[in-house]
Amino acid sequence: MVSAVTVAGVGMTPFGRGGEQTAREMFGEAAAEAFDDADVPRDAVEEVFYGNYMGEFAEQQGHQGPLAAEAAGVSAPATRVESACASSGVAVRFGYEKIRSGQADVVLVGGAERMTNLSTPDATQALAAAADALWEIRAGVTFPGAYSLMANRYFHEFGGGREDLAHIAVKNHENALENDLAQFQKSIDVDDVLDAMTVCSPFGLFDCSPMSNGAAAAVLVSDEFATEHGLDAPVSIRGAGQHSDHFALADRASIPRAPAAERAAEMAYEDAGLGPDDVDTAEVHDCFTIAEVLALEALGFYEPGEGISAATNGETTIDGEFPVNLSGGLKAKGHPVGATGCAQISEMTKLLRGDHVNSSALEDATAGLTHNAGGTVASCVVHILEVER
Amino acid sequence: MRYDTRDDGYDDFLDAVEEGEPYYLESPSGDGWLPPRVCDPKTGERKLVEKELPATGEVVTHTTTHVAGPDFADDAPYVVAIVSFGPVSVTGQVREVDPDDVEIGQEVEIGVEQTETTGDRVIVFYPTE
Numbered sequence: 001m002v003s004a005v006t007v008a009g010v011g012m013t014p015f016g017r018g019g020e021q022t023a024r025e026m027f028g029e030a031a032a033e034a035f036d037d038a039d040v041p042r043d044a045v046e047e048v049f050y051g052n053y054m055g056e057f058a059e060q061q062g063h064q065g066p067l068a069a070e071a072a073g074v075s076a077p078a079t080r081v082e083s084a085c086a087s088s089g090v091a092v093r094f095g096y097e098k099i100r101s102g103q104a105d106v107v108l109v110g111g112a113e114r115m116t117n118l119s120t121p122d123a124t125q126a127l128a129a130a131a132d133a134l135w136e137i138r139a140g141v142t143f144p145g146a147y148s149l150m151a152n153r154y155f156h157e158f159g160g161g162r163e164d165l166a167h168i169a170v171k172n173h174e175n176a177l178e179n180d181l182a183q184f185q186k187s188i189d190v191d192d193v194l195d196a197m198t199v200c201s202p203f204g205l206f207d208c209s210p211m212s213n214g215a216a217a218a219v220l221v222s223d224e225f226a227t228e229h230g231l232d233a234p235v236s237i238r239g240a241g242q243h244s245d246h247f248a249l250a251d252r253a254s255i256p257r258a259p260a261a262e263r264a265a266e267m268a269y270e271d272a273g274l275g276p277d278d279v280d281t282a283e284v285h286d287c288f289t290i291a292e293v294l295a296l297e298a299l300g301f302y303e304p305g306e307g308i309s310a311a312t313n314g315e316t317t318i319d320g321e322f323p324v325n326l327s328g329g330l331k332a333k334g335h336p337v338g339a340t341g342c343a344q345i346s347e348m349t350k351l352l353r354g355d356h357v358n359s360s361a362l363e364d365a366t367a368g369l370t371h372n373a374g375g376t377v378a379s380c381v382v383h384i385l386e387v388e389r
Numbered sequence: 390m391r392y393d394t395r396d397d398g399y400d401d402f403l404d405a406v407e408e409g410e411p412y413y414l415e416s417p418s419g420d421g422w423l424p425p426r427v428c429d430p431k432t433g434e435r436k437l438v439e440k441e442l443p444a445t446g447e448v449v450t451h452t453t454t455h456v457a458g459p460d461f462a463d464d465a466p467y468v469v470a471i472v473s474f475g476p477v478s479v480t481g482q483v484r485e486v487d488p489d490d491v492e493i494g495q496e497v498e499i500g501v502e503q504t505e506t507t508g509d510r511v512i513v514f515y516p517t518e
Contacts (some may be wrong), residue, residue, distance in 0.1 A: 121458055134399040135423060139481050140511065141511055144454075150450070152450045152493070156450070199455065200452045200454045201452050237469075246430065321425035
């Protein structure tokens with residue numbers, strides 16, 4: 001078996017609004033926390049992969065690889081990774097692959113996004129650029145609109161409705177209540193979700209993840225490096241997978257399915273030598289409530305058409321048999337898009353090693369999965385993390 | 390107008406719709422695609438030929454957008470739908486119908502109109518009944 005990659009340390013800024021702090025400073029803070037957590041010196045870093053999606057829109061900033069490395073106090077080859085909302089999840093995978101291939105022992109990965117310095121319409125337009133510029137954006141497709149198209153088709157094929165989606169929002173808000181890094185530490189109920197302002201039918205405001213600012217970082221090291229340096233790092237990434245799909249929704253064989261996620265999951269499970277039944281919890285990309293359903297089905301936790309009732313039935317709540325999005329998910333933790341994938345790694349690492357506010361829900365857990373999607377899941381990256389008990 | 394330079398393929402398709410002769414690209418395997426395509430994304434086949442788009446399509450899914458980006462601010466609320474014409478599906482806005490009356494399975498025809506906000510061309514669908 002090929003060796004795993006140790007998560008030596010993680011860091012994450014509180015996610016939220018504000019908007020005056022630059023992405024570079026946010027990433028500097030997240031990286032500083034990750035280095036402190038890892039107890040690995042900055043000069044050991046051999047490569048940097050940094051995720052960011054909309055820097056050109058929000059900060060008129062391109063060429064962000066070396067900028068991010070400098071912000072983190074690192075001198076190493078540095079590359080920006082852009083894969084829409086999966087940007088830093090893909091950055092994590094690149095770091096993982098770099099170490100797995102033996103080309104590096106220490107890699108800094110992460111991402112940052114500044115969004116709320118833009119007006120909501122301008123940020124909406126920036127996010128829409130993750131869709132097809134000719135065949136979707138020109139037709140007025142927004143990001144919530146694209147997922148609404150998926151939700152309405154899902155309801156048509158499999159049943160379920162807004163109330164089922166509302167239970168997902170309620171659950172994820174509940175999970176974030178004690179998470180000080182989360183944007184919303186506020187309890188909501190099903191009626192709040194159903195009565196909220198309509199964004200795109202069937203979604204109200206509470207079906208949508210918020211516009212957020214924030215950054216996340218992780219120091220990944222080879223198992224050999226961790227052993228040689230005596231690092232106290234019980235969590236490792238055991239498997240990774242990434243895949244793509246037809247870019248425009250209209251070109252997909254099935255609107256309410258996510259084959260990129262199915263293939264990414266297959267790759268990650270095979271890489272880890274594990275299956276869905278071996279996974280104890282998941283952080284999935286719930287940019288919209290329906291996205292959690294599509295993820296649970298694509299990842300093999302539920303059959304197509306059955307994920308819609310998971311939250312309603314209490315199966316994925318904190319005390320359910322398979323808790324999902326214990327961090328609060330994108331919905332309540334926040335969704336600074338280029339930071340989200342690595343933030344999932346940061347939160348999952350803490351959840352598994354026991355220093356997350358919701359770790360008590362996972363006392364006997366050994367494996368957790370992260371699922372980070374770009375666009376309407378034209379990109380997807382999946383990681384499987386394991387903890388030594 | 391936001392888009393003052395033509396986009397080959399896309400604008401050719403809109404011209405064809407306006408002229409009443411919409412088409413799609415078919416590969417030797419029989420897959421249908423919208424232009425511009427150099428090859429069939431599934432098979433890599435490069436011999437793509439223009440075929441007549443069926444006169445009517447069927448709504449596969451739809452949504453009414455209330456919160457729009459700046460380019461569609463004056464258009465909201467508007468209905469976006471994906472319509473299957475058989476070999477190929479097209480995304481556009483459903484017009485001349487109350488948003489509450491748009492349904493999956495509804496039969497529509499394709500057209501081109503201008504948006505309220507920018508005056509750019511947009512693909513639209515009209516219910517046949």
